Amino acid sequence: MLVFLSPQRIFPREYLLQHIHLYSLADLQQVIDGKLAPFLSKVIKFASSHVYSCSQCREKGFICEMCQNGQVIYPFQESATKRCDVCGAVFHTECRQKAQPCPRCVRRELYHTRPSSFWSPDDHSPGCFTMPYQDT
Template identity: 55%
Template sequence: MCQFSEIANEKGLDAQNFQCKGCSRSIGLIFGKPRTCKFDGWYYCYECHENDEYYIPALIVHNWDFRKQKVCKKNFEYLQDKEEQPYINVEDINPRLYEHVPEMLEIQNLRVQLMHLKTYLFTCKQSIAEDFRKLIWPRDYLYEGRELYSLADLLQVPTGSLASSLQKVIKFATKHVYSCRLCSQKGFICELCNNPKVIYAFEMDATFRCPQCKTVFHKACKTDNRPCPKCQRRQHRQSLHGSNKPLLTPDYDSHVDQV
C-alpha cells in the first residue's frame, strides 16, 4: 500500500460517490457527516470508523510526527498487525531523514557496524553465530541490511530503546572478535601508515573502508588526496594485462585475513 510511503490526502466525497469506503452505505449530505481515515485519506461511516487512533508510518518517516491519528476500524487492525513487520524502507521513502534526525543517523551507523560484525561471527563457531542471532531475534533484518524498519522499530528511536538494544548486541559481538583467536586475525593492517596494530571495519569511529576493494585504513590516514593503494595496484595490473576486467587474484599483502 502506498500509504506506508505517502502521506494520504483527502480526495473529496465525490471521489467515492458519497459512499462509505468500507461498507458502501451513503454518507455526507443528508446522510450524516463522514469520518476521515488519516491513513488512507478515504471517508467512512460511523460504524466503519469509530475514531480509533494509531501511528501513521508515512507521517513518521516524512515529518517525524509520532502523534496518533484517527483511523477507520479496518486500518486500525491492519496497522496493529503490521507493527512488527519490516515494511518501511526509509532510504527509498525519505533518505534525508538521516540528515535531519541525529537519532536515525546513529541507528544507521549501528546497523552498519552489525553488518560488519555478523560477517565475523557467522564464519566462527556455530554456537557463537546462534548466540548472536538470539540476541536480536526476530529482527534479523537489522543486521542483514540498513534500509528496512518496522513501525515498532521507529517508535523505539526517540526513546533511545532501539539504539540501546543494538549497542548491547554490538558489545557482545566486538568482545568476541577481540578475544577469539580465529576472528581477531580477520582484520587489516593500514597500508598508509603500516602500523602493525590490526584494525577492523566495524571500528567505524577510527577507520575508513574503501568502497571499491573493501580494504580498511585508519580514518586519519585515508585523506582525499591519498588514494587507496590496493585499488592502485589493481589498476596497474589491469593496465599491464591490457584489460578492463577486474582481476580475480586476491591481494593479500595489506591485511591479516580479509573479511
C-alpha cells in the same frame, strides 16, 4: 553481516543484522521511545567483543596499507577507520586523510595494465611458444 551472534541475543530481530536499513514498525516506535539505541548498543558491544576474542573473526581484520604499523583494524571501528570507496580496503582515518591514492587500487591498476606475458602461444605449432623480438 554479523552471523556469529547467538539467536538469544537478537531474536526475534535477526533482520537487523541481515538488512541494515530494514526496520519494523515496532523498531520505529522504539526509536521514538528511546529504546532502540540502547538495545543496538548492547548488540554492537557484544558483537565487537566477540570479534576481538574469536580467533577466526579476529583474522578478518585489516592492516593499514598506508602506515603498515601491524595493528589490526576493522571496518566497524568507524571513528578510527575509513574505507576506500572503490575497493573497500580499510585504513586508519589519519592515514586515509592524506592525499595519497589507495595502495590496493594502485596495485590493481598496475596489474590490469601490465602486459599479459612475455611469451605468447605460437599459433602454427600447438604447445609451443614464441618470444617476441625486434629486428635491428
